[in-house]
Amino acid sequence: MTRVSIDPVTRIEGHLRIDVEVDGGKVQNAWASCTMWRGIEKILLGRDAREGWVFAQRFCGVCTTVHAIASVRAVEDALQLEIPANAQYIRNLILIAHALHDHIVHFYQLSILDWVDIANIPQADAARAAALADGYSTWSGNSHAKLEEVQNKVKGLVAGGQLGIFSHGYWGHPAMRFTPELNLIFFAHYLAALDFQRKATQVVGILGGKTPHIQNMAVGGVMNAINLDSLATMNMDRLGMLQSLLQELIPFVQQAYFVDTCLLGAFYPEWFRYGRGVANYLAVPDLPTDAKASQFDLPGGVIFDGNLGAAQPIDNWRDEKFRAAVAEDVTHAWYQGKGPQPPWQGKTEPDYTDFRENAKYTWVKAPRYNGHPMQVGPLANILVGYAGNHALTRKWTDTAFNRISEIHGVSVTTTDMQSTMGRQLARGIRSAMLCDLALEHWQLLTNNILKGDADTYNPPQFPHHEIRGVGMHEAPRGGLSHWVMVDKGVFSNYQAVVPTTWNASPRDEKGVPGPYETSLLGNPVADATKPLEVLRTVHSFDPCMACSCHTLDATGRKIAQVKIL
Amino acid sequence: MTIAPNDVPPRISVIAIGNILLGDDGFGPVAVEMFRCLYQCSPSVAILDLGTPGLDIAPYLYGVELVILVDAVRAPGKPGTLSVYSQSDIFSGHAQLRLSSHDPGVLESLVQLRLAGHAPSEVIIVGAVPESCKVGGGISPSALSAASLAAAMIADLLLQRSVSCSRRPTPDRGNFWWLSSNQQQLIACNLHVQTETVLTGLTG
Numbered sequence: 137m138t139r140v141s142i143d144p145v146t147r148i149e150g151h152l153r154i155d156v157e158v159d160g161g162k163v164q165n166a167w168a169s170c171t172m173w174r175g176i177e178k179i180l181l182g183r184d185a186r187e188g189w190v191f192a193q194r195f196c197g198v199c200t201t202v203h204a205i206a207s208v209r210a211v212e213d214a215l216q217l218e219i220p221a222n223a224q225y226i227r228n229l230i231l232i233a234h235a236l237h238d239h240i241v242h243f244y245q246l247s248i249l250d251w252v253d254i255a256n257i258p259q260a261d262a263a264r265a266a267a268l269a270d271g272y273s274t275w276s277g278n279s280h281a282k283l284e285e286v287q288n289k290v291k292g293l294v295a296g297g298q299l300g301i302f303s304h305g306y307w308g309h310p311a312m313r314f315t316p317e318l319n320l321i322f323f324a325h326y327l328a329a330l331d332f333q334r335k336a337t338q339v340v341g342i343l344g345g346k347t348p349h350i351q352n353m354a355v356g357g358v359m360n361a362i363n364l365d366s367l368a369t370m371n372m373d374r375l376g377m378l379q380s381l382l383q384e385l386i387p388f389v390q391q392a393y394f395v396d397t398c399l400l401g402a403f404y405p406e407w408f409r410y411g412r413g414v415a416n417y418l419a420v421p422d423l424p425t426d427a428k429a430s431q432f433d434l435p436g437g438v439i440f441d442g443n444l445g446a447a448q449p450i451d452n453w454r455d456e457k458f459r460a461a462v463a464e465d466v467t468h469a470w471y472q473g474k475g476p477q478p479p480w481q482g483k484t485e486p487d488y489t490d491f492r493e494n495a496k497y498t499w500v501k502a503p504r505y506n507g508h509p510m511q512v513g514p515l516a517n518i519l520v521g522y523a524g525n526h527a528l529t530r531k532w533t534d535t536a537f538n539r540i541s542e543i544h545g546v547s548v549t550t551t552d553m554q555s556t557m558g559r560q561l562a563r564g565i566r567s568a569m570l571c572d573l574a575l576e577h578w579q580l581l582t583n584n585i586l587k588g589d590a591d592t593y594n595p596p597q598f599p600h601h602e603i604r605g606v607g608m609h610e611a612p613r614g615g616l617s618h619w620v621m622v623d624k625g626v627f628s629n630y631q632a633v634v635p636t637t638w639n640a641s642p643r644d645e646k647g648v649p650g651p652y653e654t655s656l657l658g659n660p661v662a663d664a665t666k667p668l669e670v671l672r673t674v675h676s677f678d679p680c681m682a683c684s685c686h687t688l689d690a691t692g693r694k695i696a697q698v699k700i701l
Numbered sequence: 702m703t704i705a706p707n708d709v710p711p712r713i714s715v716i717a718i719g720n721i722l723l724g725d726d727g728f729g730p731v732a733v734e735m736f737r738c739l740y741q742c743s744p745s746v747a748i749l750d751l752g753t754p755g756l757d758i759a760p761y762l763y764g765v766e767l768v769i770l771v772d773a774v775r776a777p778g779k780p781g782t783l784s785v786y787s788q789s790d791i792f793s794g795h796a797q798l799r800l801s802s803h804d805p806g807v808l809e810s811l812v813q814l815r816l817a818g819h820a821p822s823e824v825i826i827v828g829a830v831p832e833s834c835k836v837g838g839g840i841s842p843s844a845l846s847a848a849s850l851a852a853a854m855i856a857d858l859l860l861q862r863s864v865s866c867s868r869r870p871t872p873d874r875g876n877f878w879w880l881s882s883n884q885q886q887l888i889a890c891n892l893h894v895q896t897e898t899v900l901t902g903l904t905g
Contacts, residue, residue: 179722179837190878194722197753237757245756245809289816298812327817334760348752 137164138664152640152679154652155493156670158661163670166649166656168640169491169498178484180630185211185622186355186596188630192618193349195632198680200348201234201340202616203632206607210618211355211596213453214605220591221427223357225581226370228423228433229378230343230350231609232574236389237336238612238678239514239567243393243560244329247675250668251400252314252322254299255307257290260316269321272399272543275391277328278321286324306668311660314403322399325392332388335381342378357593362585375582382578386571397564398536401557402544411556411673413655414509415442417516418638420458420617421450422610423573425580429453433528433573434610437520438505442554447523453608462617462633464501468642475645476504479619479631480604502641502650503633511651512614512638513677515553515562522550528572532565556655559676598625611635613678639677652677713864714765715855717750718772721879724838725780725831726753729771731840731877731888732827732848736855738873738892743865759810767862768821769855770807773844774828781843783850785858786826825858827851839884849891872896 138158157165176195180188188211193204205227212219262284269278293299299307306312314322337347343360344350352359361369401408421436429452436450450458463476472485491497502509510516521529537548540561552558607618614635621629641650652674660669717733720726730750737748751761762768776784791808814820829847840848859866872892877885 176722176836191722194720194752194879197720197751198755198757200752241756245759245813286816293816327813330759330763330813330817330819333757334763337760348754348757349750 140661140664140667140670152674153491154656154670154674155491156656156659156661156667158664158667161660161662163656163659163661166653167493167497168500168642168650168652170500170640171498177630177632180627182626185214185598185620185625185627188620188627189353189355192632196680197348198238199611199613201230201344201350202609202611203618204350204353205231206609206611206616206618206632207620208353208355208607209453209609210605210607210620211622212605213607214603214620214622215355215596215598217356217594217596218427218429219357219594220589221584222360222362222581222589222592224424224427224429225577225584226343226352226358226360226592228577229574229581230340231422232570232577233336233339233343235612236385236567236570236574237333237340239563239570240329240333240336240389240393242612242678243397243563244326246678247560247672248322248326250306250672250675251312251404252319252326253307253309253312254290254319254323255294256316257287257320257323258294258316260287260320262287262320265317265320268317273391273395275387275395277388277392278324283320283324286327287320290320290323306666309666309668310662311668311672318399318403322396325396328388328392332385335385339378339381339385342374342381354593355596357591360592362590362592364585370585375578375585379575379578382571382574386574389571390568394532394536394564394568395539397561398539399543401536401548401561402540402546404557405540405544405546405548407557407672408546408548408552408555410659410669411559411655411676412442412554413653413657414511414651415554416440416505416508416510417519418505418510418512418615419450419516419520420608420610420615421452422608423577433576434517435521435524435526435529436608436610436615437524438510439516439519439523440508442551444519444523444550447520449520449524453606458608459606461506462503463507464503464631464633464637465644466501467645468496468498469501470496470499471501476507479617479633480621480629482619482629482631484631498640498642500637500640500642502644503638504644507646509641509644509648509650509654510638512635513559513562514566514612514614515559516614517610518562518565519550519553528569529565532568535568536561536565556659556673556676563678598622600624602628604629613680614638636677636680640679652679712745712766713769713859714747714749714761714767715769715859716761716771718753718770720753723836724834725829725841725844726773726834727840727879728773728829728831728844728848728851731845731880732771732829732851733855734875734877735848735888735892736852738875739852739869739895740856740866741869742859746859746864746866755806756810758806759814762810762814762821762824763819765821766823767864768824769827769858770824771827771851771855773831773834774826776828776830778830779843780830780832780841781847782830783847783854784828785854786828788824791824791826823862827854827858839880845884845887845891849895852895868896870896 141155153169155167156163189204189207192207193200266280341347363369417439421432423433425431439447465476470488472487602623604621609616617633619631639651717729719729832841
């Protein structure tokens with residue numbers, strides 16, 4: 137038995153440590169640990185509930201808008217305050233653009249180098265690669281000249297011995313199986329992704345005033361002034377700019393990124409068999425299409441044991457089943473307390489020990505839904521939609537299944553989707569869907585404004601007694617909920633149950649492990665000194681530890697390392 | 702990134718990095734806001750507080766000529782020690798930006814932008830060694846003095862590159878909303894003292 141400890145795993149904020157025991161080339165046991173203390177919500181206690189979002193969007197440097205919007209939704213829920221339709225659409229467009237940005241960065245910048253071997257790109261035949269890419273996709277950025285240019289740049293890097301700059305490149309690893317041509321196509325898209333993540337950021341900037349920290353949120357709506365006759369406000373020019381940015385962004389997402397996730401699945405089909413993990417899924421409803429938030433473009437629901445036939449919907453943000461079901465357990469987390477606590481009663485008092493795999497070993501709490509660990513993220517989003525016959529989800533999921541089958545004769549089902557590769561593919565499917573939804577919500581906003589509705593804000597009024605609410609958002613990494621208690625206009629409790637807490641959850645009081653831990657069981661590891669396959673599975677969740685246990689490294693410099701214990 | 706219709710992207714960005722909720726990790730945002738209060742720059746200079754981006758920083762470095770990153774750094778020296786690093790320091794690992802997990806963010810974004818042909822021609826880091834990065838701790842006295850020095854240093858770095866940047870006759874009203882009112886007052890005093898010192902120096 138070999139024990140491998142990977143610390144840290146994430147290349148974005150926060151320190152995630154994964155310990156695995158490997159025997160016979162497979163993972164036999166796994167522990168996920170966040171090595172930094174959480175508790176940033178404490179900063180909100182006693183603060184004006186109208187300003188909570190300004191602080192909440194500083195929880196994490198990556199998911200800023202996400203926490204801003206969950207925070208205002210939580211206070212609005214507590215107040216039972218309806219917001220104008222324009223405010224819903226403007227928020228939705230910000231959420232969609234942020235998610236597209238995030239998914240593009242995840243796929244190309246954070247995870248693709250787990251599958252693409254840059255070191256063999258110099259051997260590619262650029263003309264063949266261009267012809268190959270043309271056969272797969274109608275995207276205009278795959279010309280022979282473009283691919284040759286990228287190849288020359290890589291040749292320069294390789295010749296200059298500069299590949300080490302990519303911090304976790306396992307070049308030449310036996311698990312890397314793309315041809316040099318496919319490696320070249322993917323790497324060209326990795327570079328092109330820069331242009332498109334920028335366009336998504338610009339959409340957020342136009343609507344939110346600034347990025348990465350938006351300025352336009354308010355409890356009660358948004359602060360965007362709408363006046364078709366004024367140059368300084370939301371007018372037809374601004375709407376036109378938004379539409380053109382979306383029209384430039386969408387072809388890359390639907391024709392390059394989405395197709396690349398299909399190609400990845402087609403050429404690495406064995407990864408539809410690994411990484412299933414916890415097959416319970418949770419998605420919360422999002423993208424409301426009306427002021428009352430009674431209808432949603434992304435359906436919510438729960439699935440247990442991978443059984444799509446028995447999926448249960450979460451109809452709206454006031455769903456009582458959801459409120460009663462969520463609790464957080466700290467048996468194996470470095471906090472005081474016993475047994476599962478509903479978030480409204482949740483406390484965040486530290487109780488640090490060192491890493492003790494049979495006792496406490498992480499700063500992440502263990503959220504449970506009626507006692508069950510749940511997987512959240514694009515896969516949960518897609519499976520819940522598919523189970524509920526959601527037309528847009530079906531359209532893009534079936535398109536993906538057909539593409540994979542055309543490319544390599546691989547047949548994929550919703551059961552295969554419950555895997556490491558399924559999570560990558562689900563993110564591609566969700567991104568393609570979000571493009572269609574971006575145009576739809578742009579149209580909803582435009583129509584509403586043209587109809588003469590310029591309302592964006594309903595002022596909140598705080599009662600003199602304690603109220604409580606939940607703000608939900610189906611964020612890029614999955615279902616997010618902010619649970620607030622507000623007394624005379626200030627926060628008396630604040631707990632954020634973030635997507636990575638669900639996925640990176642440790643074992644609970646019954647000893648049941650969380651999604652990361654379960655997903656690694658049986659994962660292949662060809663070479664324990666280069667656990668690339670473990671990274672593939674962990675990265676497929678898009679881990680972001682920053683808000684699940686905020687980062688604070690007071691002990692000294694940590695270098696990404698693989699320790700063989 | 703502030704977007705106005707038909708705007709020309711600024712050539713120069715002064716970028717604060719750090720989490721304002723985590724004590725001296727907020728050194729960058731304090732220093733850059735102090736700089737903004739004290740100096741008036743040409744419109745080609747964008748002043749940004751980016752919080753704690755990982756690889757998400759790429760869009761803000763894209764196509765910019767000169768980038769000055771202001772951040773808490775892990776470096777030898779007492780808390781409050783201020784240093785200036787060049788791009789080669791980042792690449793050689795001499796400048797450890799904040800937490801190590803951020804290094805790949807800036808480093809890889811720069812590599813990627815370079816390969817894609819959109820990298821800044823110059824990147825400078827103004828970094829201070831933090832004293833304490835506790836949740837909600839506010840900024841420590843050593844980081845505050847470093848921020849005050851950093852503001853002047855940013856101005857010097859711009860002037861050395863012929864970017865117009867001059868002292869305001871009276872400091873602009875600062876926006877340090879995340880700090881306690883005591884700390885906000887302390888900074889306001891500091892800004893006034895700095896301005897008066899310069900003016901006395903000029904007339905004397």
